[in-house]
Amino acid sequence: MRRLISVAALGLTIFLSPNIVLAEGESGAEQLRQFVRNSKTAEGDFKQQQLRAPKANEPQDKGLKVIRQTQGRFVFQRPGRFIWDTQKPYEQKLIADGKQLILWDRDLNQATFRPAGQALAATPAAILFGETSLDQHFELVDGEDRLGMKWVALVPKKNPNAKNGNDLPYTKISVGMVNGLPKALELIDGLGSVVLVTLDKIQLNINLPASRFTFNPPAGAEVLRLN
Template sequence: MSRFLISAILAIANILFSGTALSQSESGAEQLRQFVRNSKTAEGDFIQQQLRAPKANEPQDKGLKVVRQTQGHFVFQRPGRFIWDTQKPYEQKLVADGKQLILWDKDLNQATLRPAGQALASTPAAILFGETSLEQHFDLVEGEERLGMKWVSLIPKRDPGAKNKNDLPYTKVSIGMANGLPKALELTDGLGSVVLVALDKIQLNVNLPANRFTFTPPSGAEVLRLN
């Protein structure tokens, strides 16, 4: 799994918490604020597509090309815990247990572990899984209404003292809100690659067992620990 796709998943993780659904008459930004403020846990299904712009030798009038599509199930719990379980066309699982981030690849029989703080620090997940206000770190810019959703752009606020003005691996994050729920995301990097995610069957504030985010690699699996 590429760094961009992992970062995209972490960014997606940021908004999957909600309380009571809001009226669609609310602005997209207000729906997102309420969603983050009232959320505790959530789970549901996802379909994720990675797209790219056509190359010079390809037709230019057919828009972005789908180069990868996956689907699976997600579970989240504030703060800092989630499972992004890819089930098709291959089995791969990304687990954050609050202390570390684990990438499990069934085909490789390999688990890669890294500290959660380092892995999440440069993504919106660090803010939205935590206790701080969303708007302490991002400006919410109201976008267009399309496909039955009200879109909101998340613009990272700049720290004048920071050496790197933007640590995020993507240049644009847009969230499609409908009836108080995030229904779609668009993540764009500086090279024009786009990750689109559709969310479905979202269950809010579900009761989760204490060991829901515990993952132990199978016996005999290769375990890589990254600092």
Template sequence: MRSCVALPNKAVILQRFFSAACLGAVILFSSAANSQSESGADQLRQFVRNSKTAEGDFVQQQLRAPKANEPQDKGLKVVRQTQGHFVFQRPGRFIWDTQKPYEQKLIADGKQLILWDKDLNQATIRPAGQALAATPAAILFGEASLDQHFDLVEGEARLGMQWVALSPKKDPNVKSSNDLPYTKISIGMANGLPKALELIDGLGSVVLVTLDKIQLNVNLPANRFTFTPPAGAEVLRLN
């Protein structure tokens, strides 16, 4: 059985990773050939601008470097892996549905952020506010204002993707620009679609989120992002 971790910490972790980000998703693009000839930054901007809704699958891995007593030639080691399904609708509505190895949902309905933990039968609810404004989640799930919060820096081509680094704006008027927990945020683009997000914190911990089976501009029911805790569930409301 999973150990019980304070739910606000779980909410922060899930919000970071994909949120919005995550976590992940994709674009009205002209053709694969045209997309491949575009820079990663141009592909990302086009995706954010043109994708109104999307859904797909994700795999999220937490990686670390080998310890001193471990083989040093094995590269980064996977210490935790989750997988599930995401859905989003701009602006600011998304579901990050972790299905394995446990069931947990992070839901943003445009007004509040809800973390539902099935094992604990517990929902934590807090106002969305500006919490998602300049986080990785906003890249995929927020409004089409990417350049308002980040400088896009063209990176290398690797793993079949064109990578682009996102550097938070050094704008004192953007409060959250200095609040991001990551020292490096990178997105791997291929054929106009974000295929991976790589997040590195100040301690060198790496979170890699890969996205798959992405469907663009799907029709979503009006109540798709409505969540009501089941009878008997514990509900925590945070300001």
């Protein structure tokens, strides 16, 4: 499903930040804290994969299987502005301008607008796009080193206003850090579905005019406005 990309995109873009030189032995958790604390702008490439474990009739020795993959470009400006531009295998954009969230589907010639606050409420972006400290909302737990990255688990702290203790749809959120740069985001939901997003060719602290995040649907496009 195409619109599944938006959840991972929202979770991903908040981790990008300035080029901070860190000691080689710096923990992944401390690297991530510095990224969130100092983040401004970033632009680069992404690859997003939806993974699942092999079924009973499939070879079990190859680990998780890629069942869907997309790739494209991202642009980010803290707080609350980003573009998640999927280019392959189809063209679709997710745009946040600080006030609203816009999903543009070129094949459908359709743009969907909704308030950013509501749209982001169930994702890590609702917290991490803001001005507050990451540690106010998550426990940062250093994990194992794998795939050449230092992994950090983000464990949501209990939200007393949420029915189930927290309002995030994930059972596990992890970020892979390499030499002070976020290289991967891993999201796992309650059904065991895994989304892995990897980043490449990141440009940091670039100048981004506010108009970069403005989107006007082309003439003839279907426009949906959700409250």
